[in-house]
Amino acid sequence: MASSILRRNLASVRGLSRSTQSLLLFPSPGLLADPLACLGLNLDFTCGVNYGRRLASSCTSAKLDLTDLTRPHSWYPNARRKKRKVYVHVGPTNSGKTYHALKQLESSASGVYCGPLRLLAWEVAKRLNKANILCDLITGQEREELDGAHHKAVTVEMADVMCEYQCAVIDEIQMIGCKTRGFSFTRALLGISADELHLCGDPAAVPLIEEILKVTGDIIKVQHYERLSPLTPLNVPLGSFSNIDRGDCIVTFSRQEIYKLKRKIESGGNHLCSVVYGSLPPETRTRQATMFNDESSEFDVLVASDAIGMGLNLNISRIIFSTLKKFDGVSIRDLTVPEIKQIAGRAGRYGSKFSSGEVTCIDPEDLPLLHSSLQSPSPVLERAGLFPTYDLLLLYSRLQSTTGFQSILENFLEQAKLSPHYFIADCEAMLKVAGVIDELPLTLQDKYLFCISPVDMDDDISAQGLIQFAETFAKKGIVRLKEIFTPGTLQVPKTQNALKELESVHKVLDLYVWLSFRMEESFPDRELASSQRAICSLLIEEFLERLGWQKPRPRKLSAHSLMKSIPASGFREHL
Ligand SMILES: Nc1ncnc2c1ncn2[C@@H]1O[C@H](COP(=O)(O)OP(=O)(O)OP(=O)(O)O)[C@@H](O)[C@H]1O
Numbered sequence: 001m002a003s004s005i006l007r008r009n010l011a012s013v014r015g016l017s018r019s020t021q022s023l024l025l026f027p028s029p030g031l032l033a034d035p036l037a038c039l040g041l042n043l044d045f046t047c048g049v050n051y052g053r054r055l056a057s058s059c060t061s062a063k064l065d066l067t068d069l070t071r072p073h074s075w076y077p078n079a080r081r082k083k084r085k086v087y088v089h090v091g092p093t094n095s096g097k098t099y100h101a102l103k104q105l106e107s108s109a110s111g112v113y114c115g116p117l118r119l120l121a122w123e124v125a126k127r128l129n130k131a132n133i134l135c136d137l138i139t140g141q142e143r144e145e146l147d148g149a150h151h152k153a154v155t156v157e158m159a160d161v162m163c164e165y166q167c168a169v170i171d172e173i174q175m176i177g178c179k180t181r182g183f184s185f186t187r188a189l190l191g192i193s194a195d196e197l198h199l200c201g202d203p204a205a206v207p208l209i210e211e212i213l214k215v216t217g218d219i220i221k222v223q224h225y226e227r228l229s230p231l232t233p234l235n236v237p238l239g240s241f242s243n244i245d246r247g248d249c250i251v252t253f254s255r256q257e258i259y260k261l262k263r264k265i266e267s268g269g270n271h272l273c274s275v276v277y278g279s280l281p282p283e284t285r286t287r288q289a290t291m292f293n294d295e296s297s298e299f300d301v302l303v304a305s306d307a308i309g310m311g312l313n314l315n316i317s318r319i320i321f322s323t324l325k326k327f328d329g330v331s332i333r334d335l336t337v338p339e340i341k342q343i344a345g346r347a348g349r350y351g352s353k354f355s356s357g358e359v360t361c362i363d364p365e366d367l368p369l370l371h372s373s374l375q376s377p378s379p380v381l382e383r384a385g386l387f388p389t390y391d392l393l394l395l396y397s398r399l400q401s402t403t404g405f406q407s408i409l410e411n412f413l414e415q416a417k418l419s420p421h422y423f424i425a426d427c428e429a430m431l432k433v434a435g436v437i438d439e440l441p442l443t444l445q446d447k448y449l450f451c452i453s454p455v456d457m458d459d460d461i462s463a464q465g466l467i468q469f470a471e472t473f474a475k476k477g478i479v480r481l482k483e484i485f486t487p488g489t490l491q492v493p494k495t496q497n498a499l500k501e502l503e504s505v506h507k508v509l510d511l512y513v514w515l516s517f518r519m520e521e522s523f524p525d526r527e528l529a530s531s532q533r534a535i536c537s538l539l540i541e542e543f544l545e546r547l548g549w550q551k552p553r554p555r556k557l558s559a560h561s562l563m564k565s566i567p568a569s570g571f572r573e574h575l
C-alpha cells in the first residue's frame, strides 16, 4: 500500500523524533502524534530541499492527508497497548476529589500527578516527599529530580507520554475544554500510559470524557462526591467596608482594583491584606497565601483575582465578589457559572480554620446572578482541545512554498479536519510570536520553540525579552544573560509602575530559564537567571509588605539588603 511505503520512508528520515518514527510505523492514518513529543528530544531538522521535494511528491501520490486529525487516540501507541482503568472523580469544589486521587497515587509503586498550575505541582511534590514518597518536580521552568524517585508531580504540558506508570492523576480535567490549554489535557488523557488513570474535576466533563474514551478500550468508572463543608450564599451584600472581617477574601479582576481595595481596607486600620493575582510570580503568590493562612501573621484579609480559583489551599471564611464582570482580553463580560462556583468554592475548605464558608458581593445588584450561578450546574463540555504536533507541522511545511511559520500554521489550521468532539486550540498568542520572529534566520524547530514558549506578548517588556533572545540566538547561536541583563541592579519598586515592570522582568527571566531547559547550550546561564528571578520575587514581596503599611516589621531575609540597586530594572535600554 502506498501509504505504508510512505510511512516506512518517512520513518527513516533524519529529523523526525523517535516517537514520530515509531508512530509512522504504527498502522494508523492519524499519524504523527504527540504535540509536545519533540520538546524533550534533541532533533536534527536540517532535512534538505531534496527530501522536501521527495516527501511532497510521496504525500501527493499516497494521498496521505497530514491535516487529518480525526483519530487522535491513535497517536499514542503506548497508552493504546493498555486497557487502562480510568476513575473519574467528580463533584463540587472542596469535595475531596483530588484528595482521593492522591491517596491512590501515594499507594502506587510509580505514578505521575499532572496539574494545571505550577503551584499545584509544587504542593503535590511537597506532600509526597513529606510522606517519604520520593517525588520529582517537573514544570516548564523547574526540574528537581531525586535519586530513586518513582513518582513525579508535573504541570500538564510536561506529562510524559512515553513513560509507563502504575498510576496517573490529571487534576482539573474540565480544563480539557479550555480554548488555549485544553489540548494539553487531551494529550494527557489520551496519551498517558498508566494502569490506573484518575481524573478529577467538574461533572460537566463526564459525557465528553466518556465519548472520547469510547474508542480507546479503557474501562471507565465515575465516582461522584459531595461538598465536605457547607458553603452559604448570603442574602445581603457586604455593605460598609467596616464589615470586612478576618478570613475575608475580596475578589476583583484588575490589578489596579486589587491595589485600590488593599489600600482602602488597610486605611481602616484594622486589617492588612495579602494579594494574589496572575502576573505575580508564582512563588510570591504562594508566600502571600501562606502569610494570609498563618494565624500569627497580621495579614488577615486577602484581595485576589481569579488566580485563587484553582489550587491554593486558603483559610478563607467568606468570598466577597467586588464585581461579577471581567475583562477577558477582548471585552468586559459576566463571569461564567463555572468561574463563579470555582472562586466561591475557596471559602470554608474542609480541614481549614473555617469549617464552613460564606459568599457574597459588594454590589447588591450582583446578588441574584451570584445565587443563580451557585445553584446551576456547569454547562456540559462538548469538545476537547487539540493541536498538531511539531513533527506533523514539519512534514506539512515541506509541502508548502513558504518557510514562514506563521503562514504554515495558518494554512494547516485552515485545512485541519477534526472529529466532532474536538476543537483546534486557539493559537493567537503563538501566531503573534511567529509574526515577530518569522523574518529571523531560524529553523522551523527554533521558531516553533519560541512560539510555544510562555511569553506574554501583551506585556511589552516580556515581548521585547523574547525578541531579544530570538535575535541574539539567530545571530550568535548563544545567548548570554549578561549581554541583555545586568545582574545586581534590581531594586525594591517604589511605584505601581515600577512594580509592574519588575513583574515583567521576572517573566523575562522565567522565559530564559524555560528556554535553557530546551536549548541548554544556547542558553547557558540558567543558574544566574534563576537566582535573579528569585531576587525579583523577593523584591516584589518587600514592596507588597511595605505598601499601605508604615510600621517596620522584622524579617528573616530582606531582599532589599541583598543588593545595591541602581536602575529600576536590570535590563538594558532595549528591554
Ligand atoms: N477524607 C479526608 N480526610 C481528610 N482531609 C480531607 C479528606 N478529603 C478531603 N480532605 C481535605 O479537604 C480539602 C479539600 O479537598 P480536595 O482538595 O481534595 O477537594 P477538591 O474536591 O479536589 O476541591 P477543588 O475542586 O477545589 O479542587 C483538602 O485540604 C483535603 O486535604
Ligand SMILES: [Mg+2]
Pocket (backbone or CB within 6 Å): 097, 098, 099, 171, 200
Ligand atoms: Mg481538587
